[in-house]
Every structure is written in C-alpha cells, then in structure tokens.
Amino acid sequence: MSDVVIERGIAFLGAILVGITAIVQLKNDWAARGLDAGVTKVLLGLMALGCVIALLAAVNVLGVRT
C-alpha cells in the first residue's frame, strides 16, 4: 500500500471523527452565553469546515492537480 493511500485513509477517517466531534461540541455549547462562548462557537464551526475540506481532499474531490 502506497504512502499516499495511507495518508489519505488517515485523513479521511480522522476528518469524519474530528468533524463529527466538533459539530457535536458546537451543538452542546450552543446554549452557552458570553464572549468566550461566542468566539469558541465561531472557531469550532470553522474547524468543522476545515474537516470537510480535508475530507474532500482525502477523496480527491479538492486539491486535484492536473
């Protein structure tokens, strides 16, 4: 198995795991109030977006070089 397949496999599984966890945490913290909670929610949302990008890169939808 090539290094690329292993790297993409880890990225794929990790993106699902981390992305879902980030979204669940975002949902759990949704009711929290305050500046720190607000900033945390924005940052968790962007991190979940990062997981989606990494997931799409892992399955060759994004970052395809011709």
Added chain:
Amino acid sequence: MAATATQRLSGHDVIAARYHDVDPVYAETRDLRLLGFVFFLLSDCILFSSFIFAYVYLRISAPAWPPFLNGHQLPWFDTSFAAMNSIVLFGSGVTMHFALENWKHLNKAKFNAWLVATIVLGIGFLLGQAHEYSVVGISWTGTTMGASFFTLTGMHGFHVFVGVLYLTILGLQANRGTYTDSKYFGLTAGTLYWHFVDVIWVFLFFLFYIW
C-alpha cells in the same frame, strides 16, 4: 431524550453559576482580560490576513502557477500528507476543547489526559511540518511561491510552537492550584488561542494545498 437535554441545560447553568460566583473585582478584570485577549487574537488575524492577501495577489498576478525557476515548473505541494497533518492539528483542537470542558466539570484527571493529548498532537503537527519542509523541493529564496509558503507556514508553525509551550505552562499551573473551579481564565484563553491556531491552518491548508 428530554431528560438528557434537561441535564445538559442544568449542567450549563451549574457551570455558569459557579463561573459568576466570584468576587466582583475578579469578575470585572476577567471580562476585561477576555476582551483584551480577543483583541490580541484579532490583531494576530490581521497579521496573517496581510500575508495571505500578499500571497493571493502574487499568485493571481503570476503568469503561471506553480511558477517557473530556471526553466522548470516548481512542483505542487503534497495534498495527501498535508490533509493528514491537518487532521492531527484539528484533532488537537477537539482534545483541547474536551480538556477545558472537563476542567469546568471538575474532572481534573480527564483534564490532564486531554491536555497532554493536545500537546502531543501539537508536537506531532510540528514534526509533520518539519517533514514537509524537508521534502517540499523548494526553498525560501528564488520564487514568490517558496517565500510565501515558508513565511506563512513558518509563522503559523511558530504560533503552534508557542501554543505548545503555553499549554504546557497552563498544565503545570493548573496542577499547582493556580486555577480553581470558578477562576480559570488562563485555561479559557489557552483554549481560544489553540482554536485560533487551528482555524488559521484551515485557511493556509486551503490556500497552499487545495487552491
């Protein structure tokens, strides 16, 4: 399901009540320190934005990308390795979030475990970046691509390095009793900083490895 939601809400209420149950002077300075810290993160955001806009400008005004050096076109960056390394960093954001949540729920053992996991993942990301630098096939000098890449990812890597030190110090302080169940602003700031470093990487990952 309803019972779980009630427990969760009551959990938030319990933490909020404990959080506000401090002397007025501390509560006021905590709010000001938090505001100051958010301004610090915003200023860091402007720093990264400046370099990112410079990179975007250089890239869209270049006749070809990757640019040519000595008649040869430079290689693209390795997306698959970067995707894996990104997940290491994003994972550390989640573990840091768990660490703070466990502190809020007065579970010190789990706090320590998640904090150590965060630090280990942060070091793992830095080692991944070091590997990337060793195989990337371009240098800082000679092309705008190399200069932009090493400047931005180097600056981000420095932030991760500082974050690892920061979290280590926070862990030591927490175990020495610096923070209590109602006074833990340092841990909140550390978590915000680490999330910020994660989010900056989302943009860098997209710009260098996806775009």
